[in-house]
Every structure is written in structure tokens, then in C-alpha cells.
Amino acid sequence: MELNAKVPSGPIEKSWDKHRFDLKLVNPANKRKYNIIVVGTGLAGGAAAASLGELGYNVLAFCYQDSPRRAHSIAAQGGINAAKNYQNDGDSVWRLFYDTVKGGDYRAREHNVYRLAQVSVNIIDQCVAQGVPFAREYGGQLANRSFGGAQVSRTFYARGQTGQQLLIGAYQAMERMVGLGKVKQFTRHEMLDLVVIDGRARGIITRDMVTGKIERFIADAVVLATGGYGNNFYLSTNAKGCNVTATYRAYKKGAGFANPCFTQIHPTCIPVAGDHQSKLTLMSESLRNDGRIWVPKDKGDKRAPGQIPEDGRDYYLERRYPSFGNLVPRDVASRAAKAVCDEGRGVGPGGLGVYLDFSDAVKRIGAAGVAEKYGNLFQMYEKITGEDPYSVPMRIYPAVHYTMGGLWVDYNLQSTIPGLFVLGEANFSDHGANRLGASALMQGLADGYFVIPYTIGDYLARGGWEKTTTDHAEFKKVEDDVTGRIKKLLGVKGKRSPDSFHKELGKLMWDNCGMGRNAKGLQENLKRIPALREEFWKNVNVTGEAGELNQQLEKAGRVADFLEFGEVICMDALDRDESCGGHFREEHQTEEGEAKRDDEKFMHVSVWEHQGEGKAPVRHKEPLKFEYVKPAQRSYK
């Protein structure tokens, strides 16, 4: 597998400009001759579909939801970063670039990150022009807030619904193109496989989730913007429908999968309430601006939080990280919470929780002041837990939130399969081993609005593939695979529901490949996941039929892929014998329990190549060079 990142030469500040000039163009009249498939309609996919349609390409956009507006980008709360320096506090493209590379624990590709910081300013302009109602100052200018891992105020926000507003902006732009006939929208269509002809991505096979019809779609290029695979852990902050199928199928067709073990655990989620729990809900990182995190000093202290006096409390983040305090980056905060719970000092049912206490803030600015800042979040917390966070401290616990790993892409966002482009959370490129808050929205929109419209033109202009139709033998073969697989799933007729397998897999992943990982646990998973997979194919019970709306069948197909992909995650986690960012190998920590990188051996992207059914994948390396930001031990003390 050749991993040519195609990073432009010359100074990093000029590289994107230079690269854009070097890219070939498709003349305006010719654009209408090209078809592009876009799978996923979140920030990255929606923005790409709209922008490509505006350029004149014929876009076919697919999503599994009933409307493009429901993609899970919508759930992002806090905000979006941009190096606008509107606060005059010393921000710059360079600083955003620096913070992101450092926050990612030096495992991201410098040139991609620099470009991301550069186009961040255009994103805000674009979104405002579309009518995104960002928060404003009284003078009418845009307002900003601060987020973890940064010392400037560069986060733009729309109440606690920034993701929603940005997505609605992209969705409206896309719907405009649907109205004009440049984008064809296929909702409730799930991509089940990729079609590669003569080494190039040429189409997809989908299942119409209402009728069950399997369909073939052909195009000149395929764009995947299908999000992350956090649901491999069953419980996560992802939407219930989020899945790995599109990217995993592409991987099985030859696309390299990069850093699958880089998963982000978000420190502030509402803890699990019982076995029935179906998903976890995030409480925005912004709460850590005013809330103080603590646990009882003594093991097994079962007193109500109000009964524990000040000297019986351990504000462990403030104690361990006096300068960043409660605002340390996500990976650090999550691990610290796990550590105190492992010591037996966790609170709430099962001892899996820590307090996020607003009583000091209520004393300082009053309950009304707290409500003005966080009212909607407090309301959401109360709805879910039935507890009033103004009087009782919130209980929070870390949960799987985001996956930095994804399909490997070069500087043009093209995967190792020519003609297959990957955007947003589905690719791997910008966040390294840990993503900073408010950067996911930035990356999704950067890829969709400002990168893919240029780079896909270069691919199309170079041409080199033959015209063909969906009658091509390869389309038939892949479609047969897909229908065969569905038949197989329905034919097992075992005793266990797809969900029960998913839950069991999720527990294995969380226990042995979650916040803390070690060789023993990972090796155990590498035995137990294949065994579970085997049981799945013998004992799963998928009710209903193929030719109807069948949510059990949808679920089963996704779980089948998670059962394979979980193994790849664990392999990568075992292979990366160092700690970095969200990947914490317990064997590699400093005396204070911080992640200890091994730059000597692991300053690379691990890219996994599928070798065929039943064969172990091969790991390739893309070495990372840090010419502009010198790697150092991250310190937030």
C-alpha cells in the first residue's frame, strides 16, 4: 500500500495556496458532465453536497435518516473554533495550528492542520452569510467563548446548539441545490458497499430502508462523510444510528484505515442509570468553566454530597493541575476521573461518577447567573436524572464521544482508493490522538466547504477511467455480496437479538480498550471478539424480512461490522505500544500517571490494510514530521 500524503513543498503558510494553484481545474461547462456520490449529510457531507452542486457537478447525496438535517453533527453543543482574533487577545492562524497539533499530542499531519486553521476564518464568514444565528454582542458583532486546551477566546457559538445551527445552514444550502436539481437526495438509504472498478471508486450499493430494495449507483467519484465509529462501544454520545459500515466496507475494498485506536472519551457525560441505558448524553465542556469537579477524600464515603464537609472533599483536578484546573483537555480529565473511581472513591450507583459542583458558582453569581449561562444544560440534566443541579451537584462520568481515527487520506482528502474521498470525522487527518473541543465542527465544514471542492476537481480533470454503467460485472458482484449477506443474517434464526450482541461487544471494548488499555486486556479482546462474532453468526435472531422496513435487519448489519471492526481497533491499540492523547496504555505512564509518548518508535500514522476474510490485516506506517511545532511532553500543570 503506497501512502503518498502529497503534502506540498515549501513554507507551510504558503502550501495550501500553492497547492490550489497546482491543482487542475474542470471548466465550468464540463462540470455538469460529472456525477459525484456523497454519502452522509452531516456538516462535512452536507457542506460538500451543497458546494459541489453550486459548482455545477451532479451530486447524489445519501443518508440513512429521513432527512439530511438529522445527521448527528446536529448534537454538537459548545461551539466552533476559528482564528478570527475578534477578541484582540493574540489569536492567529499560527496559534490555532499550534494548539491543535499540541492538543493532538503530536500525532496529526502538520500541513493538514495548518490548512484547517487557515480556512477556519472562511467558515465563520460562510456560515454568517447563510444566516447561522451566532451569539452577538450588543454592538452587533460576533461573540466568543473559551474552550479547553486554549488560552484565547476563539469559539463561536449559538447558545448550546452550535452544531444544530451550523448543520441547518449546510442543510439549507444543500436543499437549495436539491430545489435547483443539482443535488439528488436519497434519504433512508443506507450504503452497504463500495464498488471499485479498475482500482477506482465508481459507485455504491444501497438499501432503501423503506422498501428493502437493493440499488446500484454509479458516479465519477465517491465522497464518504459518514462520521465516526464511537458506537463500536455500544454506549457513546453518538446517535443510535451512527455506524462504521460505510468506512469499514471501503476498508475491506482496499482503503487504508488509519489510527483506529484513537478514540476520544469525553469527561462530562451523564452516568449510566441502568441496564436499559441506550446511549449517553454529553454535558457541554463549557460547564467546566464554572463547575468544580470533586470526589470524597475517603474510599466508600456514602454520605450525601451536602453532608461532606470541605475538608472531606478532593478537588482532584485542581490539586493535580493547579494552572489549568478544571479546564484540562478532555483526555486528561477523563483519565483522572477513571483513576479516582478505580480507587473506590466514585459516587452514585456503582461508584461510576464524580461530582460537578456549581455551589460556588451559585454563591458567586447567583442561581440566575448560572441559569443564564447554562440554563438549557441544567434543564436537560434534570430531565434525564430527575435531580436539580442547582441544589445537588451533577454526577458525571466519561463516555466515548469522538473517533480521531478514520480512513487514511492524503492532503487532497483522497483515500488509498483513487476516486474515494473521505471527509469529516470519517477521515483521520487533523486531530492526531486527541481532539480539542469545538474543533470537530471546524474540521467537518473545512473539508466540505473549502477543501473537497478544489481537490476533487483535480481528480476529475485528470480523468483516466472509462465510461461504464451499473450493468458492469463488478456492480453485479458487489450487489450479490450485499444480498447474500442480508440473506445470511436473516437465515441464522438464532436466539439472541442483534442488540444483545452489540451490548456485549460494547462492554468488551469499554473494559479492555476504553480509557485505559493494556496488552493483557487487548489480547483478551482479540480472543473474545472473534468468539463473539462466531456466536453472532450462529445465534443471532433477525426478525422480519428483507423486502420491508426492518430496523432489526439494519441493526444486525451494523453490529456485524462492529464485530469485525472492534478487532481492528484492538489490534491497533495493542500495536501502538505507547500512550498518546486519548490512547492510554497503562504500561506507559509517567510517575504522576500522565500519558508517556514514545516518539522514537511511534511518531507515525498506523494504516491498516485488509488482506481478505480470515486473514490478519497488515499495518503500514506514514511517518510524521514536525518541522514547525516541536514535540514536547504535554503539560497542563
Next chain:
Amino acid sequence: MSWTLKFWDSTVGKKVLMALTGAAGFVFVIGHMAGNMQVYLGRDQINAYAHFLHEKAGLLWVVRIALLAAVGLHVLSALQLQLIKRAARPVRYQKPGIIQATPASRTMIFTGLLLAWFLLYHLAHFTWGNAHPAFRELDAYNNIVTGFQHVPSSVFYIVCMVLLGLHLGHGGNALFFSLGLVHPKYRQAVRAITYALMLLVVIANISIPVAVLAGVLKI
């Protein structure tokens, strides 16, 4: 399609027409009520008022035609919208529920149709006289008193005035929404004034049959 037809064809345009014609109707019933109140000033006063209206026959007919057109448009729009609304929910809820909507707001079509029927009766009763037991042309005082001495007629009038109140209470407020005339500064005031006017019309109108039955107004 011409812009006027397009407006008429849209549900929003029809609602605007209903608001405008409804507003005209509201203004009319206030004026009508004020005119009726002269019955308390004695036979001569109200009969003089009736004569005065008749002398201005030209003006009277302009007003009558305008009102007839307003009522016609109001009813036509309402009926057309009713068909659209029914078609919009072909399958009804088996277990319906309501959160906050007032009975008045949910029964506009029924109160409206009953009022339309009442209007015909009212005209036959006091204008054409063919539904009146002892109608005397231009002797309004006599017609009112003898008309309301018939108890079933009075009860029917009182019931219809309550219906009118329900209809005006919702319609009088809703018309401001339909015309886009909503502003947080004036919201309370508009509401208060609409309800006050509605109550005034209803109470004042009901007072007449009550006064007749109580013997306050007599021949």
C-alpha cells in the same frame, strides 16, 4: 396565475381575507349594538334612528352590500378552508388530546355556521318582518318589544349572543395574527381591548331581551 388569484388560492391569503372581513363584522356588531342601545332612550329615539337610516337609503345600501360581501367572503373562505383542513387529516386520532386550546378556538366553524343561520333569522325577524308575530314597518321599538316578549325567541337570541361572544373572542384576537399585527409591547392591550369589546357587545345585546322579559321595556 394573477397575483390576486394566487393570494385567494393560498390558505394564508384566505385567512387574511377572513381576518379583514371578520374585522369588518366586528366593527359592524359594535355599531349595531350602539344603535340598539337607543331603545333604552325611549320609543321616539329608536324610531327616529330607524327613520334616519331609511332616509339615507343610498348609504344604507352601500353598507348593506359591503356587509353582505364581507359575510359572503368570510363564509366562503371558511367553508373552503374547512374542506382543506378535513382533507389534511384523513385518518383521525383514535385517542385525541388537547393541551391548551380553548373550546371557543376549536369550534369556530360551528359557532360561525350557527351565527350565519341566526343572521338569516334575525333579518327575517326584525328587518323583513316575516318571522315576526306583530311586525310594524319602521316601528323599531314596537318590533323589539313585541318580538322579545315571545320567550323562546328571547332565549334563542341570548344563546346566539353567547355564541357570538365565543366567535368574537377567538376571532377578534386571531385576526391580529392573521394580519401580522403582533407586537410584544401591545400584546396585552390588544387582548384586553378585544375581550372588553366582545363582552360589551354580548352583554349589551343580551340586556335587551332580558329588559323586555323583565318588563323594563314595554309598549
Next chain:
Amino acid sequence: MRIILHVWRQKNAQSPGKFERYERPEVSPDMSFLEMLDVLNEDLVNKNEQPVVFDHDCREGICGACGFVVNGIAHGPEDGTTVCQLHMRKFKDGDELYLEPWRAKAFPLVRDLLVDRSALDRIIQAGGYITAPTGTSVDANNILVAKPDQERAMDAAACIGCGACVAACPNASAMLFTSAKVTHLGNLPQGQPERLDRVEAMVATMDKEGFGSCTLIGECSAACPKSISMDSIARLNGDYIRATFVKRPLELSGQGSG
């Protein structure tokens, strides 16, 4: 606690539907409503029966995918809440609950509690956007927005497109949905150039899709999980009147651009 469910089961739009009774003996008050249905479905699968089909995705009350009617109330009895955020502690032991899909001609039933809401997408396609192709924008702070305008726009933009307004309206009207978008974009300076064309096009599509008309009874706003205000409907009406009576038609000189 014990809950008795009567769930609307209908295989597809063509076949007839009916309520099916399910007894749930052990419901935890910490469950969300959908988690309660998850457990029911798990039991049904284990008994080799067809699980209840309902739409859902984020389960955080923001994607707008979920929604059905509980005892006649869209999204159930709690104010300002989607059914995925409705928790069972809101109910009491022995409650009997009737679950029905959104019922409207414009929302054809697909299966059980799941309906087709693509009509809402088509209303947006008609004009629920600001034409701002990628790359055409000026610096963000060149467009100043007064704070009250921005707040009003945001209040309306909070709409999640779930369709509860249509479901709750006795007339199955989509006025609250449509007017929320008109209000969001119409309150912003960026939305002014297309403001009157937008409202005309969106209303025309709304009518064409078969939604009913608005009688201003306010059930939509009361059922709305984001509590979108009825004022947005007034705003739409006002803009529609302006579009009809004030807007000048486009007069092209016929000179061409050369």
C-alpha cells in the same frame, strides 16, 4: 412500575392498522420513553414477534427524528420535550398509554409509529434558505446583527423539524414549522433580499403538500419541543401580505448582460 401500552401497529400504508396491547410489568422510572420501548422490542424479538417500529436517532432531543403521540399529545405530556427525553418518572404505576403515529395527509404512514416527513424538506427546498454559495461571503463582522434580532432569529431557528406541530394541530397545518424558518431568516440582515420571495414560495409549497390551514389555536406551539412562539406565524402572515400587496414584480430591461 407497571405500564400498559396500546401501540398502533400497521405493517404499511396500505394495510389496516390497530392498537396492540402490551403489558410492561417492570418499568424503571429512570428509563427514557424510548428505552422502555427498546426493552419491549427486545422481548418481542426474543418471542420471535415483530418489534415496534419508531423513528429515533440522537436521543438527546435535538435531531428531530423521534416523535409519536402519547394519549393524544405529541411527544407526550411533558412540556418542551421530545419523546426521547421524556422519562418514565413522569408516569405513575398502572398508567395506560396509547401510542399513535403523527397523523396527517402530508405525512404518509410508513410503518407502525414511523411516518414520511419529506414534505418538510420540500418546504425548505422551496425557499427556506439564504442564497449564499460557498466562497461568496464577506468578513463575518461586516454584517452586524442587533442582539434582539439575533435572539429572535435563534428562538425560531431552534426548530428541530420533528413535525409535532403538524401532529398536534387539529388541521394538520405546518404553519409553525414554515413560519419558524421565515422568522429565523427574516430577522437577519442576510435574509432580507429574499425575504418576500421566500415566504411566497414556502407557503405555496406548504399548501401543495396537503397541510391544513392555521386556525391560531396554539396547539402547535404548546406541543413544540422547542416551544417556538406563535408570533412567528403572525410574522409569516405579515410578510405574506407584504409579498402580495407591496412587492414589486421583477422588471427585466431585456437588454441582456452583453
